[in-house]
Amino acid sequence: MHATATLEEADRLMTVCNSCRYCEGLCAVFPAMEMRRSFSDGDLNYLANLCHGCSACYYDCQFSPPHEFNVNIPVTLARARHESYAHYAWPGVFAGSFRRNGLAISLIAALSVTAFIAGFVAWHGSATLFGIHTGPGAFYRLMPHNAMAALFGAAFLYMLVATGMGLAAFWRNIGEPSRTLTQGSSSLWQAAKDAAQLRYLDGGGVGCMNDNEQPRDRRRLFHHFTFYGFLLCFGSTSVATLYHYLLGIEAPYPWYDLPVLLGTLGGLGLIIGPLGLLHEKIRRDRAILDRDSMGMDVAFIVMLFLTSLTGLLLLVLRETPAMGLLLALHLGVVFALFITMPYGKFVHGLYRFAALVRYAKEGREFSH
Numbered sequence: 003m004h005a006t007a008t009l010e011e012a013d014r015l016m017t018v019c020n021s022c023r024y025c026e027g028l029c030a031v032f033p034a035m036e037m038r039r040s041f042s043d044g045d046l047n048y049l050a051n052l053c054h055g056c057s058a059c060y061y062d063c064q065f066s067p068p069h070e071f072n073v074n075i076p077v078t079l080a081r082a083r084h085e086s087y088a089h090y091a092w093p094g095v096f097a098g099s100f101r102r103n104g105l106a107i108s109l110i111a112a113l114s115v116t117a118f119i120a121g122f123v124a125w126h127g128s129a130t131l132f133g134i135h136t137g138p139g140a141f142y143r144l145m146p147h148n149a150m151a152a153l154f155g156a157a158f159l160y161m162l163v164a165t166g167m168g169l170a171a172f173w174r175n176i177g178e179p180s181r182t183l184t185q186g187s188s189s190l191w192q193a194a195k196d197a198a199q200l201r202y203l204d205g206g207g208v209g210c211m212n213d214n215e216q217p218r219d220r221r222r223l224f225h226h227f228t229f230y231g232f233l234l235c236f237g238s239t240s241v242a243t244l245y246h247y248l249l250g251i252e253a254p255y256p257w258y259d260l261p262v263l264l265g266t267l268g269g270l271g272l273i274i275g276p277l278g279l280l281h282e283k284i285r286r287d288r289a290i291l292d293r294d295s296m297g298m299d300v301a302f303i304v305m306l307f308l309t310s311l312t313g314l315l316l317l318v319l320r321e322t323p324a325m326g327l328l329l330a331l332h333l334g335v336v337f338a339l340f341i342t343m344p345y346g347k348f349v350h351g352l353y354r355f356a357a358l359v360r361y362a363k364e365g366r367e368f369s370h
């Protein structure tokens with residue numbers, strides 16, 4: 003007996019696949035499945051998070067619908083993944099936010115933006131909000147740097163703690179000891195390489211299938227734009243923090259300075275990537291689309307897109323009267339992004355990476 007109907011279905015499918023094994027060269031899920039004869043809830047959650055949703059196993063399968071075996075691995079594992087995010091959420095009282103995720107994140111983002119605009123007006127008046135502010139420290143005429151650092155530092159810390167607790171719950175649930183993380187440097191390195199290349203989003207080498215059985219690599223490409231864009235933006239913020247505290251140089255910085263260059267490149271990645279992923283999501287073949295995850299997927303994509311769009315507009319229009327409003331919009335969206343990260347699609351990256359670490363470790367043990 004499994005905890006949910008989705009896990010029951012995942013067990014049925016894994017048992018069918020374990021007898022068939024036709025797809026064993028497609029990705030990591032099938033070799034990991036073959037190492038087991040039966041599947042606990044933790045095993046199924048592990049396999050679900052190891053799946054990258056390339057859908058090759060749906061189009062290659064002789065038992066996929068309309069066959070009576072009704073084997074649909076991509077949708078079943080996507081459902082199990084989505085349910086696992088709620089299962090691991092910390093604190094548990096927020097697990098329900100995964101059910102109506104799109105609505106929850108939209109409301110939080112709207113409230114956050116409103117709070118920043120109202121805060122700026124209450125603090126300085128609307129004349130300052132729509133005034134022109136230039137030179138070093140211009141942003142801090144609307145919100146003091148220390149207040150900004152304290153607020154975003156607290157939100158970032160909360161995000162780290164909540165996602166860390168979720169990750170620990172995942173690790174316990176799949177039955178891995180903590181020493182795999184502390185002693186398994188080769189597993190970590192292998193997982194990092196696999197994640198950086200999205201190795202298992204390639205349908206076994208031919209490409210990901212999305213709108214039909216024609217393999218293409220567009221999802222992998224747009225995911226790369228998004229992921230590396232995010233890293234560059236994170237790098238930009240980190241360098242800007244060092245500039246402020248170590249060198250005493252205040253934002254905004256000239257266009258040729260490192261934080262702006264990193265932020266602009268990352269911002270472009272976070273425009274192209276999310277737009278491409280959204281396009282692919284809308285075009286996805288309904289047979290392989292998990293409708294229940296759609297709101298969560300789209301909400302995260304839109305939040306990343308808005309983070310970048312408001313940041314780039316702020317860069318271009320920072321010496322105009324629009325700067326105050328754009329700063330409030332940008333800070334509002336980024337704050338909402340931080341505090342909703344543990345309760346949205348962002349967590350897929352953490353659990354997938356952890357699943358890849360376990361897979362690398364299992365693979366080595368199995369081959370000995």
Ligand code: SF4
Pocket residue numbers: 018019020022023024025026059060062063064065066073075
């Ligand atoms: S998905 Fe279908 S073809 Fe692939 S291993 Fe499972 S049952 Fe066999």
Ligand code: SF4
Pocket residue numbers: 028029030031032052053054055056057058059060075076079202205
């Ligand atoms: S990664 Fe692709 S081939 Fe592997 S289980 Fe998931 S959808 Fe199927």
